[in-house]
Amino acid sequence: MTASLLDRRFATIGRHSPLFYDEPVELVSARDVWLTAADGTRYLDAYNNVPHVGHAHPRVVEALRAQAATLNIHTRYLNDRVVAYAEDLLSRFEDGLDRVLFTNSGSEANELAFRMAAQHTGARGVLVTDWSYHGNTRFLAGITTGLRTFEGLDPHVRAIPVPDLDDVAHAGRAEDEVLAEALAAVDRAIDELVAAGHGVSAVILETIFSTEGLRRVPSGFVTGIAQRVRAAGGLVIADEVQTGLGRTGRHLWGYQRHGLLPDFVTLGKPMGNGHPLAAVVTTEALLEEFGSRNEFFNTFAGNPVSSAVGHEVLRIMDDEGLVERAARLGDVIRAEFDALTARHDRLGPTKGDGLFFGFSVFTDETRATPDPAATKRIVEGVKSRGVLLSRIGPDGNVMKIRPPLAIRDEHLPMLLEAIAASVDDALR
Ligand SMILES: Cc1ncc(COP(=O)(O)O)c(C=O)c1O
Numbered sequence: 001m002t003a004s005l006l007d008r009r010f011a012t013i014g015r016h017s018p019l020f021y022d023e024p025v026e027l028v029s030a031r032d033v034w035l036t037a038a039d040g041t042r043y044l045d046a047y048n049n050v051p052h053v054g055h056a057h058p059r060v061v062e063a064l065r066a067q068a069a070t071l072n073i074h075t076r077y078l079n080d081r082v083v084a085y086a087e088d089l090l091s092r093f094e095d096g097l098d099r100v101l102f103t104n105s106g107s108e109a110n111e112l113a114f115r116m117a118a119q120h121t122g123a124r125g126v127l128v129t130d131w132s133y134h135g136n137t138r139f140l141a142g143i144t145t146g147l148r149t150f151e152g153l154d155p156h157v158r159a160i161p162v163p164d165l166d167d168v169a170h171a172g173r174a175e176d177e178v179l180a181e182a183l184a185a186v187d188r189a190i191d192e193l194v195a196a197g198h199g200v201s202a203v204i205l206e207t208i209f210s211t212e213g214l215r216r217v218p219s220g221f222v223t224g225i226a227q228r229v230r231a232a233g234g235l236v237i238a239d240e241v242q243t244g245l246g247r248t249g250r251h252l253w254g255y256q257r258h259g260l261l262p263d264f265v266t267l268g269k270p271m272g273n274g275h276p277l278a279a280v281v282t283t284e285a286l287l288e289e290f291g292s293r294n295e296f297f298n299t300f301a302g303n304p305v306s307s308a309v310g311h312e313v314l315r316i317m318d319d320e321g322l323v324e325r326a327a328r329l330g331d332v333i334r335a336e337f338d339a340l341t342a343r344h345d346r347l348g349p350t351k352g353d354g355l356f357f358g359f360s361v362f363t364d365e366t367r368a369t370p371d372p373a374a375t376k377r378i379v380e381g382v383k384s385r386g387v388l389l390s391r392i393g394p395d396g397n398v399m400k401i402r403p404p405l406a407i408r409d410e411h412l413p414m415l416l417e418a419i420a421a422s423v424d425d426a427l428r
Helices: 002-012 058-068 080-090 106-121 175-195 221-231 254-258 284-293 304-320 322-343 372-384 409-426
Strands: 027-031 034-037 042-045 099-103 126-129 157-160 202-205 235-239 264-267 278-282 351-353 356-358 390-392 398-400
Touching: 042 409, 058 304, 080 099, 080 278, 080 304, 099 106, 099 284, 106 202, 106 235, 106 264, 106 278, 106 284, 126 175, 157 175, 175 221, 202 221, 221 235, 221 254, 304 322, 322 356, 322 409, 356 398, 372 390, 372 398, 372 409
Parallel strands: 126 157, 126 202, 202 235, 235 264
Antiparallel strands: 027 034, 034 042, 099 278, 264 278, 351 356, 390 398
């Protein structure tokens, strides 16, 4: 059954579209934090950040149904649902970040933020972190460092390294020294862009540095970059496509962990709980400037159905206290992982924050050489125990654990036991 579906997929979607696992999972339904496969297996979802409030949340489904049955139309007409959602969303940002443009995907949001930044600054130069991903448009392909792209980095783009204090290379070094080295690299990148005539338009940062391998950066790294970019005339884009809406626990937005106030915040994945909904949040001045120069329109973005869904997601998060729970469960899981990683000398320390965490896997106790093969064995082992998660980082040796925020205390034993047993097996 699965083999023939796989063949049909290859014959239509092609062989290059990524599929997880040695034996791909065919999913037929999902509810809350549970995924059901075609063979009847139920998996605990510890990977998917899009079904933020839980798969097929009845309130989201009903909000979608009710609005789809009433009115769905593009945004060139007045509609209270759309404005009410925009108001509620913006009320959750700092003063000054008080305008929103809706889009259909995180890629569109980042593309738009870069376009606005280029128009504001008159510059083209972009800073991006090494081994990151921000989307799939042509412009974003040219800034992609963390996935294979044919385009490669565009000439107006410089990649800046992201230090990881957990890296053995930094063991015993003062945090300030690591910070100074990292910021000196930012200075050099800015100098290069200016010398090449590109100037500095913007830096884009995903502040949990997830694709990079959930790096633990020195304090002051994020604000240090922002300061330097602004001094060079550029703007700061916080990519909250993954980290937004409470993923990192104590804060609603990941950039707040670093004391950063961005010029643009780009949102996506969890906003619509699976419905395509994304956005750029920015200042009144930047939106006014862009709006006065461009007749910007996006057919599907921020329509009444999308707005009804997005608004219901926010209300559910409030009613169910999901951000507070993410912080609390994140602490519980972190303590368990600290114990697990202390037991295995081939594992690095617990990484991440809130409900986005992992640990690195190495070939031996020196923790100098990443072990992607063992990491893969852990991921497959966890799957065989009924839990889905993944791995990340340039070497594919960082466990990526990122359940829907709907996960609750009662699910933790299954999650933690599956991981611990799979680690024991894989590192035996
Ligand atoms: C940090 C980040 N930004 C942007 C994107 C692009 O979002 P989308 O796939 O909705 O275009 C992704 C997608 O994986 C992402 O992880």
